[in-house]
Amino acid sequence: MKEMVGGCCVCSDERGWAENPLVYCDGQGCNVAVHQACYGIVQVPTGPWFCRKCESQERCARVRCELCPSRDGALKRTDNGGWAHVVCALYIPEVRFGNVTTMEPIVLQLVPQDRFSKTCFICEQQRHESKASIGACMQCNKSGCKQYFHVTCAQAAGLLCEEAGNYMDNVKYCGYCPYHYQKLKRDSNIKIIPAFKPIPADCEDSQEASPERKPPATTGRARMKGATPQEKRALSRQATNGGAAS
Template identity: 75%
Template sequence: MKEMVGGCCVCSDERGWSENPLVYCDGQQCNVAVHQACYGILTVPSGPWFCRKCESQERTARVRCEMCPLKEGALKRTDTGGWCHVVCALFIPEAWFGNVQTMEPIILKGLPPERFNKVCYICEESNRAAKATSGACMQCNKNGCKFHFHVTWQKGLLCEEAGTYMDNVKYCGYCSYHYKKLVGCTVLN
């Protein structure tokens, strides 16, 4: 029996609700937990459930996010046959979902090349300089800030803000300096 612990790998919320429960992967040595809506699960299974990575049975060493150096977490296939974290796709503006209900495949063909030529300041500050330029980075949402970072390193600094007319939610993140000065967003732990 697998111990059911941990929050959603997409939004980090540890709570589940009857209309949006946390679903835990039954894959061997997999720690993925996701809300039904956060991962695009159309019907909550009554029996075992496997995340897309475990379902694919692809060798773990070959599965890595195309946008960050992290290999664990809630991954989905991309339009190029690779993998991407759902959270990375939500926070990198040029990424989108081919099917918004199932949240797959993650479409990366619209990512501009310059998105991949940034240096993650968190990797550099955390003695992970070798990974600082892997994948794609988002930029701090504060106008004029030049800090870039991988989405998956920013747990606790990612936000949902009220969107404009056609956008009901804007996903954004801030560097640690600007996050401390932040007011008016719902923080995703």
């Protein structure tokens, strides 16, 4: 069995819970890990689990996020047939999910063109000028600040956070430039998201990413953190009895 390494590509948390396990993709060379709720997995399958990228028949070189220059991480289909990271979809305000339960497709129609004309200051600081103008940028949440950056660049730099609204389920996904992040008031309605960078996939461009080409987990069940021993035994029994993935 592949080792379960890394945290959730969406929320950056390495923990898993019984009601929201951290699930690992069984695709060959894929290192995607996501919480069930963070990726819109309606039901964790009894057999191996594959992220949407590994389910597709597209070559790795063709799978690009439409909102940032990163190819790694948890992606899903967009409404125009392309790809986008779930984390990018959450933090770009105008992006929507066609189905909020399954979190797909990712709808980009409402994203203003102005976002695609901005350049990422993080890419520029790291001398990745060729990537700075790729995709769409989010803006520092501090009123009046004109710093723009890619969501995944901010995620890797630890500049993302969640701010609770007036209601418990009303969460604002936002980020700050380093200057305003340091001045951010650490109060009860702000959740700091730890820095996170997905483990690069070991994928050759000459190979097609297809479930048929990827060896299943040796245990015959989904690899996950957070399931109770009873749930794990139940999944194992279902797999042994020929339970189908759903």
